[in-house]
Amino acid sequence: MRRALGKRVVVTSSTRGIGRGVAETFLRAGAKVFIGSRNPEAVRETLESLRKISPAVWGITVDMTSLESVGRFSREARETLGGIDVLIINSGNPSNEPATFFETTMEDWIQSVNLFLLSPIKLIREMAEDMMKGKWGRIFFLSSYTVKEPKDFFSLADVSRSPLIQLTKILGRELGPFNITVNTILMGTFDSEGARDSISKLAKRRGQPFEKIWLEEVVGPVPVGRIGDSIKDLGALLLFLTSEEGSYITGSYIVADGGITQAV
Numbered sequence: 001m002r003r004a005l006g007k008r009v010v011v012t013s014s015t016r017g018i019g020r021g022v023a024e025t026f027l028r029a030g031a032k033v034f035i036g037s038r039n040p041e042a043v044r045e046t047l048e049s050l051r052k053i054s055p056a057v058w059g060i061t062v063d064m065t066s067l068e069s070v071g072r073f074s075r076e077a078r079e080t081l082g083g084i085d086v087l088i089i090n091s092g093n094p095s096n097e098p099a100t101f102f103e104t105t106m107e108d109w110i111q112s113v114n115l116f117l118l119s120p121i122k123l124i125r126e127m128a129e130d131m132m133k134g135k136w137g138r139i140f141f142l143s144s145y146t147v148k149e150p151k152d153f154f155s156l157a158d159v160s161r162s163p164l165i166q167l168t169k170i171l172g173r174e175l176g177p178f179n180i181t182v183n184t185i186l187m188g189t190f191d192s193e194g195a196r197d198s199i200s201k202l203a204k205r206r207g208q209p210f211e212k213i214w215l216e217e218v219v220g221p222v223p224v225g226r227i228g229d230s231i232k233d234l235g236a237l238l239l240f241l242t243s244e245e246g247s248y249i250t251g252s253y254i255v256a257d258g259g260i261t262q263a264v
């Protein structure tokens with residue numbers, strides 16, 4: 001079933017890992033998709049590969065730590081797609097991560113807040129206009145379960161992205177009358193270059209083998225015994241929330257984590 005047929009979808013930070021899997025899911029479901037990331041070669045290669053699935057995919061470079069760059073990306077996406085129906089905000093990671101609080105600098109915090117909070121706000125301020133005009137829309141923040149259970153070494157990300165839960169609630173109320181839903185997904189561990197890179201850095205810091213941390217601390221504690229797949233475990237959820245069957249869910253966070261979150 002092509003559940004997103006004709007929908008105009010933007011996925012940010014989407015040339016690798018989770019964002020790319022989500023972009024592919026929507027493309028296969030019949031959407032027109034706009035992607036982006038910092039590296040021009042990655043954008044080119046991703047477009048080339050995704051166009052084998054459907055030609056309805058476009059993209060440019062964007063740095064989510066720069067509001068100016070995000071503004072350019074937003075203009076280009078709106079012009080190319082002729083408006084936006086679904087905005088899926090994914091991010092990269094701060095350059096100085098993993099780092100505990102006193103290992104960070106003020107520059108790290110400015111970068112992190114731009115990446116996780118101010119860029120999403122800018123994208124919504126611009127793109128929600130299209131959705132309000134069309135009286136239909138979907139906005140998703142792709143976040144992490146660690147905003148509820150912060151990890152010392154993800155201090156930058158966990159602190160910078162946690163206000164999006166408040167924003168989800170506020171926007172859910174303001175945009176509900178326009179048939180626009182707003183939700184945050186709190187993701188557990190999904191297999192990606194980023195996840196493996198993060199564990200490699202941690203392994204180096206601790207002087208432990210990568211495999212030990214991966215098995216004992218990443219895969220081991222997940223009750224369902226595996227880590228997530230961005231297409232099957234996340235893309236499918238986003239497609240459901242985009243469909244009419246998902247239209248009663250808004251202002252919420254949904255945990256997709258194989259059960260790893262301890263808190264109720």
Ligand SMILES: NC(=O)c1ccc[n+]([C@@H]2O[C@H](COP(=O)([O-])OP(=O)(O)OC[C@H]3O[C@@H](n4cnc5c(N)ncnc54)[C@H](OP(=O)(O)O)[C@@H]3O)[C@@H](O)[C@H]2O)c1
Binds near residue numbers: 036064065092115195
């Ligand atoms: N994987 C997990 O287990 C997991 C769990 C919970 C939350 N998350 C969060 O999900 C997000 C994606 O994680 P991932 O594991 O898929 O990472 P990834 O494999 O490293 O992929 C990150 C993607 O974002 C792009 N990107 C990075 N920094 C960017 C920036 N400043 N501006 C624009 N694009 C940028 C990268 O391309 P370029 O390098 O070309 O920019 C790449 O396409 C991260 O915010 C991460 O914290 C991940």
